[in-house]
Amino acid sequence: xxxxxxxxxxxxxxxxxxxxxxxxxxxxxxxxYAAWNNYINDVLLNNGLTYENLGDLCGFSKNTIxxxxxxxxxxxxxxxxxxxxxxIRCSLNEMNYILQRYGKYPRLYSKSLEDAxxxxxxxxxxxxxxxxxxDIYNELKKKFLEEIQIKNKRRFLxxxxxxxxxxxxxxxxxxxxxxxxxxVKDKEMEFMNSYYKLxxxxxxxxxxxxxxxxxxxxxxxxxxDKGYEKMISNLRNWGEVPNRKKLINLGITLNMSLAxxxxxxxxxxxxxxxxxxxxxxxILYVLANVDVTSPYHEINHAVLVAxxxxxxxxxxxxxxxxxxxIGLKNAxxxxxxxxxxxxxxxxxxxxxxxEILMISE
Numbered sequence: 390x391x392x393x394x395x396x397x398x399x400x401x402x403x404x405x406x407x408x409x410x411x412x413x414x415x416x417x418x419x420x421x422y423a424a425w426n427n428y429i430n431d432v433l434l435n436n437g438l439t440y441e442n443l444g445d446l447c448g449f450s451k452n453t454i455x456x457x458x459x460x461x462x463x464x465x466x467x468x469x470x471x472x473x474x475x476x477i478r479c480s481l482n483e484m485n486y487i488l489q490r491y492g493k494y495p496r497l498y499s500k501s502l503e504d505a506x507x508x509x510x511x512x513x514x515x516x517x518x519x520x521x522x523x524d525i526y527n528e529l530k531k532k533f534l535e536e537i538q539i540k541n542k543r544r545f546l547x548x549x550x551x552x553x554x555x556x557x558x559x560x561x562x563x564x565x566x567x568x569x570x571x572x573v574k575d576k577e578m579e580f581m582n583s584y585y586k587l588x589x590x591x592x593x594x595x596x597x598x599x600x601x602x603x604x605x606x607x608x609x610x611x612x613x614d615k616g617y618e619k620m621i622s623n624l625r626n627w628g629e630v631p632n633r634k635k636l637i638n639l640g641i642t643l644n645m646s647l648a649x650x651x652x653x654x655x656x657x658x659x660x661x662x663x664x665x666x667x668x669x670x671x672i673l674y675v676l677a678n679v680d681v682t683s684p685y686h687e688i689n690h691a692v693l694v695a696x697x698x699x700x701x702x703x704x705x706x707x708x709x710x711x712x713x714x715i716g717l718k719n720a721x722x723x724x725x726x727x728x729x730x731x732x733x734x735x736x737x738x739x740x741x742x743x744e745i746l747m748i749s750e
Contacts, residue, residue, distance in 0.1 A: 398664035403647075403677035411674050415667060425491045426461040432477060433458065447476025448523060467494040467632075471507060475522040481511050481561070490665075493633030495658040499556035501628055502573065502580040506530055509569050512561045533573055553658075583628040587656035591621065594643040630657050637662070637672060647676035 398414075405411045433443060440454040447454075449472075456462040464470050470492040474484040484507075485496035497504040510526045556576065563569050573580070608618050617639065623629040631639075636657055640650040650672075651661040662669045662676075 398670075399673070402664045402670050402673045405674050411671070415670060424461055425463050426458055428487075428491060429454070429458045436477075443477075447473045448521075449473070449476075464492065467492055467630075470494065471526070472523050475507070475510065475526055478522065479511065481508060484511060489633075489660055493659075495630050495633075497557075498583065498658045499553050499560060500576075500579050501583040502533060503530055505556070505560055505573070505576075505580070506533060508557060508560045509563065513563070513565075536573075580628075584624060584630055584657070585628075587630070587653065588621075588624050590653055590656055591624075591639065591643075594645065594649075597643075633657075633659055637669070641672070647673065650676065 401414050402411070405414060429443075432438070433440070436443075438446075439451075440458065441451040443449075444451045444454045457464075464473060467488065470488055471484070474487050479487065481497070488494045489496050497508050499505050499508060506529045507526055510522050510529065514520050514522045514525055556579075559572060560569070563572065605618060617635070620631045620635060624631065630636075633654070636653060636659070637650060640653055645653065647662070654661055662673050664670050664673060
């Protein structure tokens with residue numbers, strides 16, 4: 390099958406009017422849906438490695454590599470993907486591709502201390518085969534995380550003058566570890582506040598959907614898995630970003646529109662909903678249809694989120710959205726539940742809803 394642009398796939402998905410149309414698109418684009426086992430088998434073949442060889446390089450057992458290659462099992466955490474990537478000496482671009490496409494995690498983020506360390510290791514420990522890059526990464530993490538105690542010191546930065554891409558370039562172009570140490574010290578406040586925009590955005594939606602009450606009461610009211618409370622706690626205290634599936638599921642639970650979920654993913658340093666992922670195709674289809682049938686859905690959220698957020702940038706985005714949507718009206722004034730639509734679409738397509746909604750995870 391010839392290469393196709395993601396944007397073309399996106400347009401086809403959101404313009405589907407019926408489930409049958411969506412089925413045809415999913416079948417047409419099936420070769421593009423990323424599979425971890427295909428990637429692992431390519432690594433084995435292209436480098437002439439056995440399961441045992443690759444396991445030794447990356448610090449995993451032979452059986453783990455075999456399960457990845459033959460059963461399409463996925464590493465269980467973002468850290469495991471990083472361990473694998475450092476083991477095979479991925480470039481920065483390749484590491485980000487693995488994290489985003491297969492792990493559904495954020496790309497490496499230069500304003501996160503742990504990720505900044507990983508970027509430094511990738512950029513400065515790629516040539517010496519005797520050096521275990523993942524061991525260096527862990528040693529540096531231990532050293533710097535002991536020096537900068539983040540928990541309970543995080544506070545909202547109203548105006549960060551440090552652009553993420555510029556910080557990343559600074560790290561890549563550093564001469565040595567001493568220069569990196571100085572960089573970490575200079576950017577200490579930035580590291581303490583990584584992903585605070587994401588946290589503020591989520592909290593604003595929680596209050597919007599929960600009449601101003603806490604995340605705890607939302608979890609209880611919607612009978613969500615208790616792991617979601619821990620997820621928010623880890624984000625608040627440590628800047629630890631949730632898995633992409635969990636973030637998307639949270640957005641569905643909070644009745645976010647397509648634009649709102651994409652904004653949340655952007656704040657998480659992740660790609661927008663991607664049509665090259667089968668389940669995300671379905672989410673795109675559902676959310677696009679909800680937005681068309683109920684434009685008030687987006688307007689109401691923009692008004693309410695602007696009330697609850699502390700972030701001026703988010704307030705401005707909400708106001709801009711209102712300006713774009715004002716005057717849009719739907720005669721039926723229907724505000725359907727997004728989660729119901731997603732479940733219905735998954736059922737019609739005969740896909741296990743636990744794959745995306747993680748009801749029992």
